[in-house]
Amino acid sequence: MAATETPSNSNDPLSNLEEWEDFLKVRYPEETAASSKPFQATDPNKAKEQFRNYEADARPSVREFYRLNHRHQTYDFVQAKKKEFLSLSRRRMGIWEAMEFLNTLVDDSDPDTDLSQLEHLLQTAEQIRRDGHPRWFILTGLIHDLGKILCLYGEPQWAVVGDTFPVGCAYSDKIVFHQFFADNPDSREPKYQTRTGIYSEGCGLENVHLSWGHDEYLYHVVKGYLPPKALYMIRYHSFYPAHREGEYQHLMNGRDKEMFEWVRAFNPYDLYTKGHERPNVEQLRSFYNELISEYFPTELRW
Numbered sequence: 651m652a653a654t655e656t657p658s659n660s661n662d663p664l665s666n667l668e669e670w671e672d673f674l675k676v677r678y679p680e681e682t683a684a685s686s687k688p689f690q691a692t693d694p695n696k697a698k699e700q701f702r703n704y705e706a707d708a709r710p711s712v713r714e715f716y717r718l719n720h721r722h723q724t725y726d727f728v729q730a731k732k733k734e735f736l737s738l739s740r741r742r743m744g745i746w747e748a749m750e751f752l753n754t755l756v757d758d759s760d761p762d763t764d765l766s767q768l769e770h771l772l773q774t775a776e777q778i779r780r781d782g783h784p785r786w787f788i789l790t791g792l793i794h795d796l797g798k799i800l801c802l803y804g805e806p807q808w809a810v811v812g813d814t815f816p817v818g819c820a821y822s823d824k825i826v827f828h829q830f831f832a833d834n835p836d837s838r839e840p841k842y843q844t845r846t847g848i849y850s851e852g853c854g855l856e857n858v859h860l861s862w863g864h865d866e867y868l869y870h871v872v873k874g875y876l877p878p879k880a881l882y883m884i885r886y887h888s889f890y891p892a893h894r895e896g897e898y899q900h901l902m903n904g905r906d907k908e909m910f911e912w913v914r915a916f917n918p919y920d921l922y923t924k925g926h927e928r929p930n931v932e933q934l935r936s937f938y939n940e941l942i943s944e945y946f947p948t949e950l951r952w
C-alpha cells in the first residue's frame with residue numbers, strides 16, 4: 651500500500667467494511683483461535699512485539715479508522731446513540747428483507763471478485779451448518795452482522811464497526827491502537843479512568859456500556875426472539891478485548907464468563923469463513939427462510 655494513499659472520505663476512511671475485518675485476521679490469525687485456550691499468550695514479550703507490528707503494518711485507512719473510533723467513542727456518545735437508535739422506530743422489516751437492505755450498502759468493493767454482504771452472511775451460516783451445529787447457531791451466523799445497516803442510516807464507519815470496548819472505565823492496553831485514546835475526552839475524566847470506573851467489580855456486562863456499533867444495535871432488534879447463547883454471540887462478537895484478549899473479566903459475572911465460551915465458539919466463523927467461493931443465494935433461500943420463520947415474526951422493528 652502506497653504511503654501517499656489518502657482516504658477518500660475523512661469520516662469514512664475504509665474503502666469498505668471488510669478492511670477492518672481483514673486487519674483483525676492479521677491480528678488474530680486462525681491458528682491462535684483455539685477456543686479451549688482463548689487468551690493464553692505463549693510468550694508475553696513476543697505477543698507484545700507482534701502487537702506493535704500489526705499496528706505498524708496496518709493500512710493508513712485502517713489506522714485512521716481506529717483513530718476516529720478511539721477519539722469519538724465517549725461515554726456520552728454511546729448514551730446519545732442508544733437514545734437515537736434503540737427506540738427501534740426507523741423501519742419494519744423481516745430478516746431476509748434486512749439482508750437485502752444491507753446488501754444495498756455501496757462501498758469500494760469490487761463486485762466481480764468481492765462477495766456481497768448477503769453472501770458473506772450466507773457463507774458464515776453455511777460453515778456453521780456444515781459443522782453440524784444447532785439451528786439457532788446457524789441462524790445466528792446468518793444474521794450476526796445485520797446491525798451494519800447503521801451505515802445505511804448515514805452513520806460513520808467508526809460508529810458501526812471496530813473492536814468494541816467498555817466506556818466509563820479505564821481502557822485496556824490490549825485494545826489495538828491504544829495510544830489513540832489519548833485524544834478521547836474521557837481520558838481526562840478521572841471518574842472514567844479507574845479500573846472499574848463507573849461500574850463495580852463483577853457487576854455483569856448487562857450493566858456495562860460498550861462502544862457503540864452494529865453488535866449492540868442488532869442485539870436490541872432480536873433480543874426477544876433468540877436463546878441467550880445466540881444473544882451473547884450477537885452482542886459481543888466484536889468485543890475482541892474480552893473474547894480474544896481475556897480483558898475486562900472484573901466486570902463480568904459468572905453468567906457472562908460461562909456465556910463467553912459461546913462468543914469464543916462463534917468467533918472463528920465470524921472471522922475465518924469469509925472466502926471467495928460464492929454461495930448460491932437462490933438455492934439456499936428456502937432453507938434459510940424456513941429457519942428464519944422458526945424464530946422470527948415476519949416483521950421486526952429496526
Ligand SMILES: [Fe+2]
Nearest residue numbers: 794795887888
Ligand atoms: Fe460483525
